[in-house]
Amino acid sequence: MKRYKGLGRVFSFTLTQQLRQRGWRTATIAVALACLLIPILSLTVAAQHQKNAAPEQNPVMEEGYTQEALDRAELTPEQRVLLTAPVEVTVTGGQTGEGETMGLLSMLLPFASLMLLYFLVLLYGQSTAASVILEKTSKLMDLFLVSVEPGAMVLGKVLATALAGLLQLAVWAAGLAGGFAIGGAVVRQTGVTLPLLEVLGAMEPYGSGNPAPLFGLFGMRLESVTPVGGGKHLRLRLSRDGTVLTAMKFGTPPQDFHFSPGDEVNLAVSLDRNEYQGNVSVSVFVKDIRYASTRQDDLLAALREAEAAFRGELAAPLPVPTRDQAGRVYRFLAGQKGYSGTIEQLFHTIRDESLTYTGLLLILETLRQAGLIRMDDQGEILKIGLLPAAGKTDLAATPLMQYLGSLHRAETA
Numbered sequence: 001m002k003r004y005k006g007l008g009r010v011f012s013f014t015l016t017q018q019l020r021q022r023g024w025r026t027a028t029i030a031v032a033l034a035c036l037l038i039p040i041l042s043l044t045v046a047a048q049h050q051k052n053a054a055p056e057q058n059p060v061m062e063e064g065y066t067q068e069a070l071d072r073a074e075l076t077p078e079q080r081v082l083l084t085a086p087v088e089v090t091v092t093g094g095q096t097g098e099g100e101t102m103g104l105l106s107m108l109l110p111f112a113s114l115m116l117l118y119f120l121v122l123l124y125g126q127s128t129a130a131s132v133i134l135e136k137t138s139k140l141m142d143l144f145l146v147s148v149e150p151g152a153m154v155l156g157k158v159l160a161t162a163l164a165g166l167l168q169l170a171v172w173a174a175g176l177a178g179g180f181a182i183g184g185a186v187v188r189q190t191g192v193t194l195p196l197l198e199v200l201g202a203m204e205p206y207g208s209g210n211p212a213p214l215f216g217l218f219g220m221r222l223e224s225v226t227p228v229g230g231g232k233h234l235r236l237r238l239s240r241d242g243t244v245l246t247a248m249k250f251g252t253p254p255q256d257f258h259f260s261p262g263d264e265v266n267l268a269v270s271l272d273r274n275e276y277q278g279n280v281s282v283s284v285f286v287k288d289i290r291y292a293s294t295r296q297d298d299l300l301a302a303l304r305e306a307e308a309a310f311r312g313e314l315a316a317p318l319p320v321p322t323r324d325q326a327g328r329v330y331r332f333l334a335g336q337k338g339y340s341g342t343i344e345q346l347f348h349t350i351r352d353e354s355l356t357y358t359g360l361l362l363i364l365e366t367l368r369q370a371g372l373i374r375m376d377d378q379g380e381i382l383k384i385g386l387l388p389a390a391g392k393t394d395l396a397a398t399p400l401m402q403y404l405g406s407l408h409r410a411e412t413a
Contacts, residue, residue: 010156032175039179247284258345264292302357317407369398
């Protein structure tokens with residue numbers, strides 16, 4: 001170990017001198033900023049060029065637009081299948097734009113890697129040599145040679161310069177990664193684009209016989225809900241697959257909006273062109289919103305079963321809701337001081353895994369017959385108010401529970 005005597009002192013001294021050099025710090029910061037800004041500008045320009053080249057760029061809107069066009073065309077099911085079937089495309093006699101780009105990159109990347117390796121070796125070799133020359137001219141070399149072995153001095157300088165280079169590369173790589181992350185986020189923020197509105201402009205004017213098209217946004221994640229207009233309207237922030245958009249829900253105060261951030265929803269929306277101070281953007285207006293997990297067929301089947309039970313026309317017995325389930329529903333309504341919204345929203349807001357749509361409808365009718373609540377069905381909107389309760393109420397004595405119980409007794413008899 002004698003030949004490496006003084007290695008630590010040489011390493012720490014050289015590394016400190018390297019990090020203190022103004023040129024090293026300037027180059028590190030300048031190249032890091034370039035690595036940060038170049039991907040942001042490149043991705044933004046490329047995304048803008050792609051939008052201008054292709055009108056149907058928005059993956060969120062494309063599904064709804066296609067469905068709207070098919071519905072208005074009044075095609076038969078067989079024609080829909082043929083029209084939407086995937087088309088196999090074979091490219092011969094040349095390359096696609098993507099193929100040409102990949103071919104160019106396959107040639108440039110090895111060359112760029114070799115050039116980068118060459119300059120790294122050259123620059124950091126020069127840095128080591130410059131450090132030795134500086135110490136030689138300043139008489140520091142003589143002091144080192146007295147107390148440090150030559151091999152330890154050379155190895156310490158090489159290791160210190162290599163570590164300074166690795167630190168510099170790490171800073172540049174962080175800047176490059178940050179540039180691509182920010183650039184990708186900027187590109188994803190521009191998911192709803194204007195060319196789609198230009199296509200829709202050809203369908204105007206809208207009116208009787210030519211209604212304004214609606215678009216389906218499916219599997220959207222509700223990120224945030226912000227009241228606007230004095231609490232009369234809502235601004236919704238939605239996302240899916242990296243695409244983020246903002247939509248307005250007019251005429252809905254926060255207390256009547258029973259969706260929460262994190263919910264996955266399907267929406268029916270309309271689009272409009274918005275111009276303000278020379279800036280043109282797309283405005284999205286929510287016409288209807290549903291939970292993505294809801295199967296409309298299941299909801300309709302539950303409504304039919306409940307209506308049959310209310311009329312006493314069930315062909316087979318239904319599961320009778322338990323008193324505990326009815327108690328949880330009533331306590332929820334009491335805690336909310338009533339309810340106003342769709343039955344679907346009420347079902348998801350209660351969040352009782354043991355409850356079904358049919359069970360919820362039966363419980364609500366039972367509570368109504370027991371005089372605990374009043375219900376006002378206004379189309380899809382159900383308004384529920386609480387009524388004064390005098391002591392305990394026997395839910396099993398209500399006509400609906402008696403009817404359901406008689407069906408089970410008749411089946412087991």
